[in-house]
Amino acid sequence: MNVTVVGTGLSGSVRVNGFVTVVPANPAPNASNLNYSVGSGPTPNSVTVALSSTGQVRFLVSNGPVNLIADIAYGFNSIWALCTGTNRVIRVNATTNAIEASNISVGTSPNAVAVNANSVYVTNTGSNNVSRISPTTNTVAETIPLPAGAGPGEITRGADNSSLFGPSRDMWVVNGSGDSVSRITTGNATSAVTTFTAGIGTAPSSITFDGRNVWVGVTDAP
Amino acid sequence: MTGAVLRMGEDGAVLATINLGSPFAVPLDLVYDGSYIWAISPLVETTTRIDPIGNAISGNIDTGLGLGSGIFDGTSLWASNSGSDQVQRLRTS
Numbered sequence: 001m002n003v004t005v006v007g008t009g010l011s012g013s014v015r016v017n018g019f020v021t022v023v024p025a026n027p028a029p030n031a032s033n034l035n036y037s038v039g040s041g042p043t044p045n046s047v048t049v050a051l052s053s054t055g056q057v058r059f060l061v062s063n064g065p066v067n068l069i070a071d072i073a074y075g076f077n078s079i080w081a082l083c084t085g086t087n088r089v090i091r092v093n094a095t096t097n098a099i100e101a102s103n104i105s106v107g108t109s110p111n112a113v114a115v116n117a118n119s120v121y122v123t124n125t126g127s128n129n130v131s132r133i134s135p136t137t138n139t140v141a142e143t144i145p146l147p148a149g150a151g152p153g154e155i156t157r158g159a160d161n162s163s164l165f166g167p168s169r170d171m172w173v174v175n176g177s178g179d180s181v182s183r184i185t186t187g188n189a190t191s192a193v194t195t196f197t198a199g200i201g202t203a204p205s206s207i208t209f210d211g212r213n214v215w216v217g218v219t220d221a222p
Numbered sequence: 223m224t225g226a227v228l229r230m231g232e233d234g235a236v237l238a239t240i241n242l243g244s245p246f247a248v249p250l251d252l253v254y255d256g257s258y259i260w261a262i263s264p265l266v267e268t269t270t271r272i273d274p275i276g277n278a279i280s281g282n283i284d285t286g287l288g289l290g291s292g293i294f295d296g297t298s299l300w301a302s303n304s305g306s307d308q309v310q311r312l313r314t315s
Contacts, residue, residue: 203248214231
């Protein structure tokens with residue numbers, strides 16, 4: 001799974017550096033999966049961890065609290081899981097639990113995944129772009145560039161923009177490092193990106209859609 | 223400096239800003255349940271319900287440290303809590 005630290009909290013009265021270890025159960029090994037520091041941007045990493053005998057995974061934080069994200073998505077009767085360390089996506093059949101594709105190469109440091117009517121979208125924090133995966137071929141059909149330094153994070157489906165070419169929806173992305181939000185207009189061979197900065201504030205971290213408007217969580221309002 | 227939730231139109235315009243009242247109220251995840259927006263802010267141990275009609279906070283739930291991503295199943299909001307090793311179910315009505 002993809003695990004990301006997106007902000008450190010307080011320990012006592014000060015912010016602190018630390019690390020995260022993901023394990024099936026206690027005791028934890030003397031190792032870490034992510035190392036975060038105060039003031040750094042989103043810190044992602046890919047973690048491979050077995051389930052415990054009771055089906056659990058533990059996230060152990062050395063100093064916290066921290067904001068921690070681990071992302072997968074469902075669509076096309078499949079689970080789509082991100083592997084940040086190896087820049088790839090794994091597709092698992094939700095009926096048979098079989099791995100249907102284990103090496104879908106995407107951009108650098110994939111962070112979040114969402115499903116549209118006909119594609120799977122992955123934000124890549126390290127390469128400032130979005131990979132559009134075809135569920136038919138299990139390959140990247142399009143790499144959608146975002147502004148330099150955007151640091152894209154969460155992604156969600158937006159309004160319906162279906163056309164004669166078939167059903168489709170806009171996709172919306174929060175750019176945590178770029179202090180902006182991008183709208184990706186899909187449905188054509190080449191997606192169109194519009195990026196908004198006015199009134200966004202600092203470090204947008206989360207996003208959802210209510211059927212009419214987009215809602216964005218930010219660290220600091222303007 | 224305060225964490226907040228923004229409401230944006232399809233044209234990218236910010237239609238409303240709902241301040242969450244603390245610099246550490248950073249919404250780690252936002253969930254729409256069909257009626258309300260829920261903002262999960264683990265650093266302040268709170269999940270906030272926002273009424274999209276009035277663009278206002280309509281409730282706060284003390285959910286403790288460590289609450290992570292949430293999802294709505296049609297009845298309840300479910301969220302994992304790495305601080306308490308639990309999955310929490312929040313009644314949304």
